[in-house]
Amino acid sequence: MLPKSYEPKPIEEKFTSLWQERRLFISAVPEDKSKKSYVVVIPPPNITGALHMGHALNNTLQDAFIRYHRMTGREAYWVPGTDHGGIATQNVLEKKIAKERHIHRRDLGREKFVAELWAWYRECGGTILNQLSKLGCALDFSPENVRFTMDARRAKSVYEEFHRLWDKRLIYRGERMINWCVRCETALSDIEVEHESASSKLWHIHYPLEDGSQGLTVATTRPETMLGDTAVAVNPKDERYTKLVGKKLRLPLTDRVIPIIADDEVDAAFGTGAVKVTPAHDPADYEIGRRHSLPIIPVIDFHGKMQNVPAKYQGMDRNAARQAVVADLKEAGFLRKEEPYTNAVSTCYRCNQSIEPLVSEQWFVKMKDLAAPAINAAETGRVKFHPESWKKPYLDWLSNIQDWCISRQIWWGHRIPVWYCAKCSGDGLIYAAAKNGEKELVRISFKDGAKPVVAFDKPAKCPLCGGADLVQDPDVLDTWFSSALWPFSVFGWPEKTKELEYYYPTSLLVTGYEILHLWVARMVMMGIELAGDVPFSDVCINGIVRDKHGKKMSKSLGNVIDPLDLTAKYGTDAVRFGLITQAVPGRDIMFAEESITGSRNFCNKIYNAARFLQMNLPPDARELKLPLKPENLADRWILHRYNTVVRLARHAMTEHDPAAAAQALYHFLWDEYCDWYVELAKPRLQNEAEKDAALAVLAHVLYGTLKALHPFMPFITEELASALRPHTGSKAEFLLQDEYPQQDKTRCDEDAASEMEAVMGVTVALRTIRSQYSVPPALKARAIISSRNAGALSVLSPRLDYVRLLAKLEAVETGVDIPKPRGSATAVSGDFTLYMPLEGIIDFAKERVRLDKEFEKLVKEEVQCKARLADANFRARAPKEEVCRIEQRLAEAAAKMESIKASLADIANG
């Protein structure tokens, strides 16, 4: 005997290993290319730690699509892999060694630190794959199939990417204003910077003229950068200052003299209308500086310390310098005003520390030419977004794209494949003393003569002088630079592999909107540029899993939920199903643990439906005599409903809406199959003559529903299907090898649907009476069904057994216009008036209230219908069917009112 409730653990363990053992998820390039591929390349999780709820959602969705398309006969391939994660991962190890060993990465030196990162990768990468496997992901985890963005194969792809873009002059080295994270000690691209509003102050500082007279006042949020000011700018149309333009100011706290210039970008209405210009530390000022050929004086260095400033401030942290500068200005009488102000603070997306805009020489990708075809791809629908509303943010960003800073001054990542000859590059190679005493190449300056040689391996000799002393660029590439090729580097690009040819472009990308620009847009650009086609035809954007209050889950808030804790508690299928049903395309999920209990209960419901069936199936696994022979209305009805919902599920999946598919199947299985069909089948199972026919339908529909649910809840469906399979004629060993159910139009039967509707309506009405008068099932009640519609009665009459069974009645009679029996309760449903004799139980006062209430509703209905029908405009302009429908509603309401009135009169007469 099976246990009464579903026990997920052993079943999940059984199948996770069995599926891998039997290599169920392996995908191969078929000989016969007419079989269409369906490929999803995993957004490779960063090897920064354990997977979170967002991963659980994202991967469950991908798994659902993959399993679904396998079952529809496609060569479905889900490509697994992990991402080295660049700065994020380096930071994790930095924190780890700081905490455990109180050391900094520089104490270890580059080589050892990177070696530790590789060890970390082996550990963490393995954990992630294990977690994906536990989630039931249909991924082939054999080592040769699992990719890593930094493995040898991908390193070649990344080199090729750099090399080709360099040859096309799409990669260049330049000195520009970049975003510098002082904590991570690296440059970042513009989209790796987050903007938070913070309450700060606006300081008004007076700058006197050169001769000490008058001058003007500037307003700034960054007083410490005044030490690097090289001008003050005003709007040329600003009459307050026209006379001053061209004059010189004495910069307080320094001995420098700076000009007053006019620039259109200055907003006369803001602050004092005069802007201090610090070309070295503000992007806008940098542009003004370029326009006016102003000198650039960097006063903040790469560590956030003051430099090139009066001795007093030299070496001070920039934040301390702010305090000092403000205090000194105040003391010297230059501080005119200090007002509260809310401004945007830029922070690093990886460490949250504030970032400094600095001028620095870096590697860039020229983006305009790459963006154009990617814009076109979305506009022409070669790449489609689901939901479509994400197309606009994608296009907006690409249309205003800036060049992409791809060099990072960190140690973990693809080393920039550029080499320099020590002799030819001379002062362009900048060294520093490393902790271990050796000198370390830290920076490259093209300005000072560095001569690049692009190569994957160290060139044997310098192409210019033949010298053998070549050193590699110390920087690594932005992690997103390698991610951008992921959809084709996974197939071995640039090699023309069989996989690349067959599987590229891929079918679908499932990802979150937070990396729409960082990743999605860049993949499209690189796909078109390098692989010759868009990387995927559809992009499914899933939402963020937030906590139940709508807050983002984060370690600092302490509201993170570990998906594996949940799966251990409720079962993996319950977690998956709960996430999927809530994953309305593009919407965030307010995740509450209670929502998983509903799915857990559903698992139990499925389990018990199968358990019931197993109890009734013959113990020997002989095949039932299929094909189906639907013998009665219930059979016809459930097959009709099954074939309807299956079509709906398929449609929802093609529309990239697994939530709709899952919800429809949930309601079908629970509300129709279990609540009605199983109940109707019970007596037939006691009857040898009818048993097999009923079992055939029960098994067929349940097995089909398990197949339909398999993409969402792989474990329980696999387990239950294996017990049912011998009775279904399926030759598959696993559901993944079976066919996703398809609508069989010959089983659709609208007549059966409407007949069952009548049965259900009458049943519910009678159950309501029972419930109202608390008539227990033990009390065998009778019902009389009356109607003036003889046709309707003749349709219902053969189904009285159903009504008797479902409403738990002793007897049911029908007749045309039967008068209300004495002491009976009344209900109306469709064309029928129902009486239940309840002599001694019935409370006439209560009955009157009940019927009055029902009558009220009908009056409202009648008024509404009459009003609409009386409206000439409605009759003239609404479609005929609509008018007809309202007329029918009115007629039905009127008939019901009449019988209720009769019952009320009967009660009044005692």
Place this chain on the structure above:
RNA sequence: GGGCCGGUAGCUUAGCGGUAGAGCGCCUCCCUUACAAGGAGGAGGUCACAGGUUCGAUCCCUGUCCGGCCCACCA
């Protein structure tokens, strides 16, 4: 400063042009031999607000108010 997405029952939400659906919670009854993680029934909603289009609007359009997010060099 632009833009996007929401505001539907106590909570979380589906629907998106023809009588408002679900899950959880709540109330009543029932341990009926698949399931109490269950069954039956019930209460609970002027679908944010104001206009407009339409025979008809929760659904389409416009505006307003509230959330949330993204983008942007106003110091």
